[in-house]
Amino acid sequence: MESEVKKTDFGCVFSFTTDLTLAYSCVLKFQKKNIISIIIVLIQQYISMGMIIQVLFLFQYVCMIASFLISLRFINKEVFPHYMKNFYWYTVVGFFVVIPSLLGNYTDSNFSGIGNFVNNISVLFHFLFLSFFCINLLCDEKKGIFYFLQFVGMLILIFLLFRYDMFKRNRLLSAVANFGLVIFCILYFVKLFNNSPDINIKNEPSFWIVTGVLFCMSISIPVMIFQNHFYSILVTKGWVDFFRGIAMLCYGIMHLFFIKAFLCTSVHSKIRY
Amino acid sequence: MESLSTQYLIVFILVCICLILMLISFIVFVIYQYKQKQNLYYKDMEQVKALHRDELLQSQIEIQEQTFENISREIHDNIGQKLTLAKLHLNTLDLLEVNNANERLQTSVTLISDAIIDLSDISRSLSAEVIANNGLIKALELEVQQMRKSSLYNISLEINGEPVFLDSHRELIVFRIIQESLSNIMKHAAATLIKIKLNYTELLLQVNISDNGKGFSVDQPYTYGTGIANMKRRAGWLKGVCLLDSIPGAGTNINIEIPLI
Structure with a gap:
């Protein structure tokens, strides 16, 4: 009976208040079973998977746009640490890459083909840029080995790009690129703990960026593989939304970490003598 | 159908919460481990600094004793x-x-x-004051002038590169090393020609002292006096090196490299 109440009705407000009151009284009486059942009822009534997906979709793009806007202040400025000097390019390119997806989502126009094509190409940039960033952080003497790894990774990605239809979303390509980046991120942490620990890690932009990338990439690998290989089996809408939601959450969190890294980076105006 | 959708939703929320908790735990773990390592590192650094301070103090005492001698x-x-x-x-x-x-x-x-x-x-x-007031180069010039007065040696001093002022204590140690080597030449080498070259690079102060004396066999360490050991130890205090090259009958060449940073 409760589930039949339309969410736009005023009845919903009363029902919500009643449920909350009930939940509150359960908390007071510490009735665990009742609390869980009330939470389930609340979820059933007021939250839907579609709503969560929309929220995560917004969360992802808001984070992305926020990191893009914050990164704008680094353009043509002296920044410290120096490895952050060109990092704004990642968010700038990312912003332009998501435009087709955003337009496709909020307008009736069909941008999915172009969006997929741009996405597939951007995976190459994504891998190249972030791996280069990690190599810059890693490099001491064995730079050649890392560049070789990057080169091999790029060859595999180019092969995968041309192997499949470029106008369809190539999740295998993304999974392989993300796997490569996970390796570079792990190498960063190995180096972090092997070198003399003389940095303030909480204010170290590279730490936040690499942590964000590692988290997002390592979660998105199984997600991409599941989406790519088990799509025909897990074709139910629930599973599709499930994986989409996880991927969007991860990307949103990664951009939040980028924002944190940008906030840790200090900007100095260029002084010309 | 609706209960299935709710199940997906609950599983999804739980997975998201787990992922976020995992991420937070990972960050806390990394920061905690790093801080632990950092504390150990700073402790070690303090110990090394204290050791270095002790060594410098020891060098000061030794130089003072030698001065009295x-x-x-x-x-x-x-x-x-x-x-x-x-x-x-x-x-x-x-x-x-x-x-x-x-x-x-x-x-x-x-x-x-x-x-x-x-x-x-x-x-x-x-006097260490000469070094403190005028610097290493001036002190060396005075030393050379002094030796020239004896008319026993044809001695030259050459400075290359842009001279960098080390702190007076470090300059005093470098000066004492050079003084020790000149004293060794006067005592043992029976040389007539002495060349002192100072070369300032971006990272190093290179000192070369050569003579045309009788030289000695570097392969036989027992021929070294305590003077050479002193020179090597003092260079070590400044994180530098002191290398000797000598052939019996063909003079001696001493190379000292002291890092400037």
Whole structure:
């Protein structure tokens, strides 16, 4: 009976208040079973998977746009640490890459083909840029080995790009690129703990960026593989939304970490003598 | 159908919460481990710094002791001799023999004047103030000037690169190393030609001291005196190196490299 109440009705407000009151009284009486059942009822009534997906979709793009806007202040400025000097390019390119997806989502126009094509190409940039960033952080003497790894990774990605239809979303390509980046991120942490620990890690932009990338990439690998290989089996809408939601959450969190890294980076105006 | 959708939703929320908790735990773990490592590192650094401070103090004491030794040797061997001779001349002075007395008086005056000059030279060459006030290069120039006066050595000093002022303590140690090597040349090498070259690079101060003396066999460490060991140890205090190259009969070449940073 409760589930039949339309969410736009005023009845919903009363029902919500009643449920909350009930939940509150359960908390007071510490009735665990009742609390869980009330939470389930609340979820059933007021939250839907579609709503969560929309929220995560917004969360992802808001984070992305926020990191893009914050990164704008680094353009043509002296920044410290120096490895952050060109990092704004990642968010700038990312912003332009998501435009087709955003337009496709909020307008009736069909941008999915172009969006997929741009996405597939951007995976190459994504891998190249972030791996280069990690190599810059890693490099001491064995730079050649890392560049070789990057080169091999790029060859595999180019092969995968041309192997499949470029106008369809190539999740295998993304999974392989993300796997490569996970390796570079792990190498960063190995180096972090092997070198003399003389940095303030909480204010170290590279730490936040690499942590964000590692988290997002390592979660998105199984997600991409599941989406790519088990799509025909897990074709139910629930599973599709499930994986989409996880991927969007991860990307949103990664951009939040980028924002944190940008906030840790200090900007100095260029002084010309 | 609706219960299935709710199940997906609950699983999804739980997975998201788990992922976020995992991420937070990972960050906390990394920061905690890093801080632990950092604390250990800073403790070690403090110990190394304390050790270095001790070594510098030790070097200061050693230099001071050597300075006293040099002063006592100079006074005993040189000034003492001159003053004893002057006293002897004055003791045996016979005022009735005017010519002889004048000559003896004149000799005594000359001896006492020489002793005074020697005293001031010693004081100048051993004083750390010269280094503190004028720097290493000026002190070396004075040292070279001093040696030239003896007319026993053809000595040259060459400075290359842009001179960098080390702190006075470090400059004093470098100066003492050079002084030690010059003292060794004077005592053992029987050289006539001495060349001192200072080369300032971006990262290093390179000092080269060469002579045309009798040299010695580097392969036989027992031929080294404590002077060479002192030089090597002092270079080590400054995180530098002191290398010797010598062939019997073909002179000696000493290379000292001290990092500037």
